[in-house]
Amino acid sequence: MRVLERHPIPTRTHPSSFGRTSLSHWALDPSITYLNHGTVGAPPRRVLEAQQSIRDEIERQPSRYLLRELSAVSTGMPRSELPRLRAAALRVASFLGARGDDLVFVDNATTGLNAVLRSFPLREGDEVLVTDHGYGGVVNAAVFHAGERGASVRAVELPEASRGRGAFADAVVSAIGPRTRLAVVDHVTSESALILPIQEIAARCRERGVAVAVDGAHAPGAIPLDVPSIGADWYVGNLHKWAYAPRSSAFLWAAPGRQEGLHPPVISWGIGRGYTTEFDWVGTRDPSAYLAAPAAIDFMKELGIDALRGYNHDLAWEGGRLLGSAWGTWPGLEEAMVGTMATVPLPERLGSSKEDAARLRDALLEGDRIEVQLHAWRGRLSVRISTQIYNELPDVERLAKAINAK
Ligand SMILES: Cc1ncc(COP(=O)(O)O)c(C=O)c1O
Numbered sequence: 001m002r003v004l005e006r007h008p009i010p011t012r013t014h015p016s017s018f019g020r021t022s023l024s025h026w027a028l029d030p031s032i033t034y035l036n037h038g039t040v041g042a043p044p045r046r047v048l049e050a051q052q053s054i055r056d057e058i059e060r061q062p063s064r065y066l067l068r069e070l071s072a073v074s075t076g077m078p079r080s081e082l083p084r085l086r087a088a089a090l091r092v093a094s095f096l097g098a099r100g101d102d103l104v105f106v107d108n109a110t111t112g113l114n115a116v117l118r119s120f121p122l123r124e125g126d127e128v129l130v131t132d133h134g135y136g137g138v139v140n141a142a143v144f145h146a147g148e149r150g151a152s153v154r155a156v157e158l159p160e161a162s163r164g165r166g167a168f169a170d171a172v173v174s175a176i177g178p179r180t181r182l183a184v185v186d187h188v189t190s191e192s193a194l195i196l197p198i199q200e201i202a203a204r205c206r207e208r209g210v211a212v213a214v215d216g217a218h219a220p221g222a223i224p225l226d227v228p229s230i231g232a233d234w235y236v237g238n239l240h241k242w243a244y245a246p247r248s249s250a251f252l253w254a255a256p257g258r259q260e261g262l263h264p265p266v267i268s269w270g271i272g273r274g275y276t277t278e279f280d281w282v283g284t285r286d287p288s289a290y291l292a293a294p295a296a297i298d299f300m301k302e303l304g305i306d307a308l309r310g311y312n313h314d315l316a317w318e319g320g321r322l323l324g325s326a327w328g329t330w331p332g333l334e335e336a337m338v339g340t341m342a343t344v345p346l347p348e349r350l351g352s353s354k355e356d357a358a359r360l361r362d363a364l365l366e367g368d369r370i371e372v373q374l375h376a377w378r379g380r381l382s383v384r385i386s387t388q389i390y391n392e393l394p395d396v397e398r399l400a401k402a403i404n405a406k
Contacts, residue, residue: 014311015304023390032365033395035372038193038218038341038386041240041247043296050295051246054288070287071280073269084291085280091294092239092251097226103253104264104279105290109217111265112236112252113138113184115279116213117145119262120182124150127179129210131156131172133189133196138215142184151181161194162332169200173208182211187230187237188218191375193341193384194333195223202231211258217250218242221300222309222340233258240289242312242340244296249289252279308389312340315387319396320344323383326400340388346374346381350406357381360406368402 025044028034034042043051058065068076071083082090090100106112122128128146130139132155142153156175159167172185183205187198202212213234219225221243227235235253239245254262259275270278300308317335320342324330329345350360354376361374373384383403385396 012310012314014314015307017303018308018311018389019392020390026390028390031369033368033370033398035370035385035387035391035395035399037388037391038222038241038384039373041238041242041245042388043240043246044244044299046299047244047246047292047296051288051292054291055286058286058288066284066287071270072273072277073281083280085287086276088291088294089251089276091297093253095243095297096220096237096251096253098228098253101276102228102256102259103251104276105287105293106236106250106252106264106279107248108240108250109135109215109236109238110137110141112234112250113213113215114141114145114265115252115262116234116236117141117184118265120145120211120213121261122146122149122151122181125179126151126181127177128153129156129172129175129180129183129185130154131158131185131189133158133192133194134184134186135190135215135217138184154180160331161192161337164334165195165197165337166200168194169197169204172201173204176205176208176210180208180210182213184213184215186218187214187216187235188222188339188341190217191343191373191377191382191384193218193339193343194337195339198232199230206231206233218339218341220251221305222312224309227253228255234262239293239296243293244300245293246289246296249293303389309340311389312387313338315391315393315396316340316342316385319385319387319393322393322396323385323400323403326404341384341386343382343384346383346403348380350381350403352376352379352381363406364399364402368398370399370402372399 027045068074069084071085089103093100093103128142130142146153156172158171185201188195205212212232214232216235216237218241220237233255237251239249240247264279264282266282268282270281317338323344327347357374357376364370
């Protein structure tokens, strides 16, 4: 068994308010070492309070709020104020470098990508490219929607991360064939937690006439993001993971030339009334998670967005290397491939199957009170740590020790 050692990287300075003391901003159980922020998110208390006050306001006069004020699909006299969803979209868009008119709210990344996949005019024989690092639920959606039109889906095998970022783009582009119409590519991959060179991938796919939908489920709030400059046709991002918004809150951005014909998975009153109006009303629902997204952005700004992203990144990077050195399994990543999560292979003796991963994940929670993401990948188990400002390096050290004792 290797000794846990800290890597001799210079310790970057971070606000002293980050770390364990900032756990008081969250409702998380303090007896659990929570290294799983990325999976389903964890909204800070402040944001949950903002959401509750939105709900309280809705409940004072639900018909006015939901039917007259929320969207452009309204009953009653035209209003001079922006519909509430449009005002919130404007705030979220400006956080992402985008225009409000190009952005709509959706419940989650899965919904946003289903909207793109069902709307894209695939024909029989066409091909959709995904990668073998793609998120399973999204790949299922691609297979389903392609299959309905007689099209197919091809999963490109990405090279080992140690070959560098450029190799990822080359792999995707060289897989383009004569019938490839659409590529669905992650910005930050799910299990492997790698930042892909998405701008380069988008540019090279579009040069070859292939439309690009980016699955940015893990990007907003985690890494600097200017959505239009990526050069994709569509970009979908979760706000409820790293951007502190309550569940369920995500966005779909569509380039101006890609909005016509783009429909939500649920068709309702907005059909035929333009992109944003159509997505803004998909039946009666609770819009408070969308409307609280600006409060989440405000809270990140109050904490210091660059500071919190920097802290989360440094902890993922340093924590990942600590685990890799404890087990002799560091996959040789460049620092630019790591955002706020790091995936490290586990010692081989711990198993190789999905069942082994599920058993170990539960044993860590029940026996060691550590919540962390574990998965089986190419015949090997890996752990993915997510690091948020309430974590500290000793949380990762606890994980290393718990694994070493298994
Ligand atoms: C890359 C990626 N895409 C999509 C999703 C699905 O997100 P959601 O469940 O919010 O739709 C995830 C979830 O972790 C993900 O990692």
